[in-house]
Amino acid sequence: MFQKESFMARMIAAKTRNSVKTRSHILGVAFEEIYRHGFRGASVNSIIDKTELTKGAFFHHFPTKEALGYAIADEILVSLIMDRWVRPLDNYENPLEGISHNFKKIIETTPEEHLGFGCPLNNLVQEMAPEDPVFSKKLNSALEKWIEGIELNLKRAQKRGFLRSGVHLRRLAEFIVMSHEGAFGMVKMLRDRKVFFGLQATLRDYLKTLQI
C-alpha cells in the first residue's frame, strides 16, 4: 500500500512538474509573439503552432487569450523588470550611477531587431490599459514594482550621501521610469541606437545635477 501510494504520489508530482513546464513553455512563446505583434495583433493559432502542443493541451492551460495576457503581466513582466532594472542596481556603490550605467548596458545589449519592438510593459500599457480594467490593474502593479524599486535605490543613494537631500524621491523615481519607457517608445519607431544613447546620456546628465 505504501509502495503504491508512493508511486501514485510520484506520478502526481511528475504530472504537476510537466504541467508547470508546459505552462511556462506556453508563456514564453506567447510573450515573444505578443512582444512582436501586440496583444491584439498576436494570433493564438500561431502561438499554439509554435508551442507544438495540441489545441486541447493549450486551452487546458489558457482557456482565453485574456488569461494568457494576464499571466504574462503577473508572471513574466514583473520578474523581467526586477531582473533588468532593479536587481542589477545592488552591484553599484552609488545607485545613481547604477541607474545610468545599467540603462546604458541594456541599450548596448539590445539586439538590433528588438529596437523596433519597444518595451514589453509599455507596449501592453499603451495598447490594453484603456481597454481592459483587469489588464490595467496587473500592468499597474508591474509598473509600481519598478517605480518602488527605483525609489528604494534613490533612498539608498541619499543615505550614502550621493543624492542631495530635499529631492522628492517618489517623483524622481517616476521620472526615471517614465524616461526609460519614453525612450523605448520613441526608439521603437526611430530604430536608432544613437537616439537611444542620447536619451540615456541626457537622463544621466540630469541625475548628475542632483548628486552631491
Next chain:
Amino acid sequence: MFQKESFMARMIAAKTRNSVKTRSHILGVAFEEIYRHGFRGASVNSIIDKTELTKGAFFHHFPTKEALGYAIADEILVSLIMDRWVRPLDNYENPLEGISHNFKKIIETTPEEHLGFGCPLNNLVQEMAPEDPVFSKKLNSALEKWIEGIELNLKRAQKRGFLRSGVHLRRLAEFIVMSHEGAFGMVKMLRDRKVFFGLQATLRDYLKTLQI
C-alpha cells in the same frame, strides 16, 4: 454657353467644397474613435454610424481603414502637434520657460477622461509603427516635426542668452519630446494628474539647470 459653363463651374466648386467638408468630418470622427480605442480596436462600422453617412459615401473617401489611418497621421496629427506643442512657444520671451509652462497648461486643461487615453501620436506609434511601414513613415514625419519645432526654440533660447552654450540641441529636443510622450504614456495607465504634474515639474527643474 458662358452662362452654362459658369453654372457648371459653380456646381463643381460646390461639390468639391462639400466633398472636402465630408472628408474632414469623417477624419474628425475617426480620429476620436481611434484615440479612444486604438487603431485596431476602432470599428469602421461604428465610425460610419457616427458620421451619419452612407457606407458608399464613406468608402468613396476612404476605401480602407489604412487610408483613414494614414490621412489622420498626415493631416490631423501634424497640425495638432504644431498647435499644441510648437506654435504656443512663440508667445514666450524665454522658450525654455515656454516649454515647461505650455506643458503645465496642457496638463491643466486635459479633461479628466482624456488622461486615460494618452497621446494620439504616441498611441499610434506604439501600436502601428512595428506593424505597418507606411504608417511608421507618416508617424515618424509627425514626430520629426515636433522635435524640429522644439530644437528651433532651443536655438532661439540659446541666441537670446537663456540656454547655456555647449548643450547638444538636437539631443535635448529629443529628450524633451520623449519626456512628453513618456509622461502621457505613463499617465494613460495611472490616470493621475498629480503624477503628470510631477513629471512636468521634474522636466522643468532639469531645464532650469541648463539656463544661464
